[in-house]
Amino acid sequence: MGSAPSADFFQPLKADDPAVVGGYRLAAVLGAGGMGKVYLSYTPGGRPIAIKVIRAEFGEDPEFRRRFQQEVRSAQRVQGLYTAPVIDSDTEGSQPWLATAYVPGPSLAHAVARHGGLPSSSVLLLTVGVAEALHVIHGAGIVHRDLKPANVLLASDGPRVIDFGIARAADSTALTSTGVSVGTPAFMAPEQASAGTVTPATDVFALGLIAAFAATGASVYGDGPSHAVLYRIVHEAPDLSGLSPQLRPVVTRCLSRDPADRPTLSEIIELCNEASAVPLRQGEDWLPREVAGSITERLRLPAPAPTPPPQPPTAAPTERSPQPPAPSAPPAAAAAPAYTPTGVAAAPTQAAPAQPAPGTVPPGYRTPPPHVQSPHAQSPYPQPQYPQPSYPQPQPQPQPQYPQPQYTPGYSTPPPFHTQGFAPPAPPRPKRTGLIVAGAVVAAVIGLAVIGSLLPDGKGKAGDSKASGGGPTGSSASSGAQKRADPQPVSYQGIDVPQNHQLLFADNPPRPAEEPSGAGVTYGHGDLYYYRDTLFGEERFGTANGKLVLLNNSEKGSLETCRAVTRFTEKVGLDQLTDGSQICVLSKAGHVAVATYRGKSGANEPSMYIKLDLTIWRNAEDVQKD
Structure with missing residues (x-):
């Protein structure tokens, strides 16, 4: 599959995919899982990023949202050469999302499934790279808990560990192409399988399992039902017969059943260097040629989605468009796929200064610029003819077709601040007519209400109306107060x-x-x-x-x-x-x-x-x- 087209990796956006997430304009779909979808986007400088958008139903669950917020905060503390760092997120929106650096390379699970086990030299470089990543992750006070082949990506200059600190919130991730799923027993440590204490040594055990999988293409504890695999991890010895003499000492030490007997990360790197015939150095040739071909294909990135046509002068803070913006016009945040505020163009579509439209202002930039907070900037009908703030009193709203805002002599409606004693022509008759009409309408409404209260309801009892709500609208009020519709099972x-x-x-x-x-x-x-x-x-x-x-x-x-x-x-x-x-x-x-x-x-x-x-x-x- 080294010659597979890049379209296999970058799927076009569909009708139900958002165009913009948190100010980032989406370019393609990278994948989908049980928790949501992963999209390709770009920073303003053109660097590709991966954005994971959580499914709406998970965002509605308070416990899931709480765990997701905690794990994202933990993951943001990790910055290492062999990790895909978290660069942006929104854990409070209607659909939480997380942005990480894009890694142009297949996962270890994908590479082994397509090309088989890696040579020993590649496995040793993989092991020391993952060990360095775990050193940074553990240094931030985080235990990965879910280190597995699907969470190790193969880049041109070494491996990258992803989804650190997200394991507890990502238990619903869908299966990968090889059938490896989040929390799969084949990559659990004995203390995880037996409900023991999870420590950094738990990740060391998983690293040993990953090294063996990378070399042999199979789990050293075999396949089968989850409970059978868990039993073998806790009670039986692993099958290391398929490992080369170079790898066996390292993997054996990592798979010690007692966490105290497992090597430290520094010792693992030392053991790998001792096992290698040449000094271990990450480089362009650390992977077999056919696997490296998969990296080349993933570097053929699709172009960003077309930027919408430039808006009228609404882009400038001091200018206002003579026409209201179309309701379907995309927010200006979409024009610049960035984590920078784009409040200028978003202002005309916002309902209030303190409530920006969801997804148009990225996290960390919750407050629009001062001109956006002005109530006049929020008006759906801006008035370009004169600056409204100069009028201390409210003026009648001029229609767009009137070129002049001032009142002409022939205008029938007087200014709001007329002088004492001034009266328009024949004012008494319009006022009396309005009162009579208003009184007639009120009397009709009261009459209908009285008649309705005397009529029997669906049960044939006039008194039921009073019992249900104290009046003719009691039933409606009662049904309106009912709780939300039941969810689907x-x-x-x-x-x-x-x-x-x-x-x-x-x-x-x-x-x-x-x-x-x-x-x-x-x-x-x-x-x-x-x-x-x-x-x-x-x-x-x-x-x-x-x-x-x-x-x-x-x-x-x-x-x-x-x-x-x-x-x-x-x-x-x-x-x-x-x-x-x-x-x-x-x-x-x-x-x-x-x-x-x-x-x-x-x-x-x-x-x-x-x-x-x-x-x-x-x-x-x-x-x-x-």
């Missing part, structure tokens, strides 16, 4: 939840994971967990982030049922469940789910797990405050 079948693992309903799809804080799932943040006490053999199905209800056989699992039942608890024993048992789970984040129990692993299987079907109504209720 999303169903997931056959989820295997290993022992001491949890699920988060905000993730799409929900994937079993350990509690990142190390507190354990029973004291963690999971919306649903499966816990097995190995000492006493107790097995629990519970929630650490809400409440649940075990439904009776006569109760059908639905959103209405879950809202109605009140037999709340936080856990139930597995001995209370049979195949088909349904449990309502109501999380504090506002999600409602019906979990259908489908049994657990057999006695002869290598690990313990339960199987569930899930139906989730995301954001069905208000967020509960502790």
Whole structure:
């Protein structure tokens, strides 16, 4: 695939794609995942960047948004030669987004899938580059937690580690072309698989797995169901038979089951240099020719989207257009794909100075220029004939066709500040006519209201109107006060939840994971967990982030049922469940789910797990405050 056209990597924007995000004009689609889409854009100086736009439904989830904000702030502290730095973001908008430097190269997962394993010399350079990246990431107080081939990009001058610090908010990223997904068990450390404490040594274990994968094109713990792979990681030795003598010592040390026995990042770099016959230096020839060809193709960037035609003199702060701007005209921010303010052109379309249109002003530039804050600059009908601020009193709004703003002698309407005693021709009759007409209208409205209150409503009782709202509009007021429409349910079948693992309903799809804080799932943040006490053999199905209800056989699992039942608890024993048992789970984040129990692993299987079907109504209720 070295000759594949660049169109394979840069897809054109579609009708449902935005044209501008945060002031950046989009040029192409780089990819899509469970969390959203990644777009190509450019800085004002022409440097390409990658913008990840989060799907709207995730942005509506308060817990997801909170985690995303925290992880983006952490990622912004990382600046290294072997990382793709975060250069801009908006975590508060309706659709959060994140901009990073664009890396023109395939992921390690993509390269190995298309071209097979890399030579030992390339793997050693890959390993030292990723080790340096982890040194910078750990120095910022961050554990990557999700180091895997899909998160290592192969640039012409060495590897780049991406998505550091975003792992906890990115659990819903879709599968890559090789089937490697966020949180995949094949690249977890034993402490992650057994709900232990996650430390920087966890990333060292993942680095050993990546080096072995880069050399052999396969996982050293084999394939199969997630629970089987996790069991082998915790209890069995890896298969390193496919590694060269140069790589085996490095990988063996990194894959020590005890985190304390794993080497430091400095030791890893030392071991790689000792294993190499020549000094390790990153250069243009560090990758095989066919992989380097993929980099060349990704350098053929599509041109930025055409800039809209220049606007009339609205671009200058002191000029005003004689005609109001068309509602469909793009904001001026789109004309300059940058993280600089473009308030001059955006001003005519804004409703108020303090509320810029979403996506037209990038983060860090929330306040428009002073002339934009002027209420006159916000008027949809600017008056070019005379400066309004010079009039201390409000004047009648002149129509565009009138060339002169002053009142002519023949104008029938007097100026607002007429002299005392001045009266226009025949003023009494127009005033009396207006009062009579207004009185007639009011009387008619009152009469209709009285008649309507005496008529029976849909139930045949006139008194129901009073009971529902105290008047003829009570029913309308009551229906208007109803809460938002119920969300559509999303169903997931056959989820295997290993022992001491949890699920988060905000993730799409929900994937079993350990509690990142190390507190354990029973004291963690999971919306649903499966816990097995190995000492006493107790097995629990519970929630650490809400409440649940075990439904009776006569109760059908639905959103209405879950809202109605009140037999709340936080856990139930597995001995209370049979195949088909349904449990309502109501999380504090506002999600409602019906979990259908489908049994657990057999006695002869290598690990313990339960199987569930899930139906989730995301954001069905208000967020509960502790």
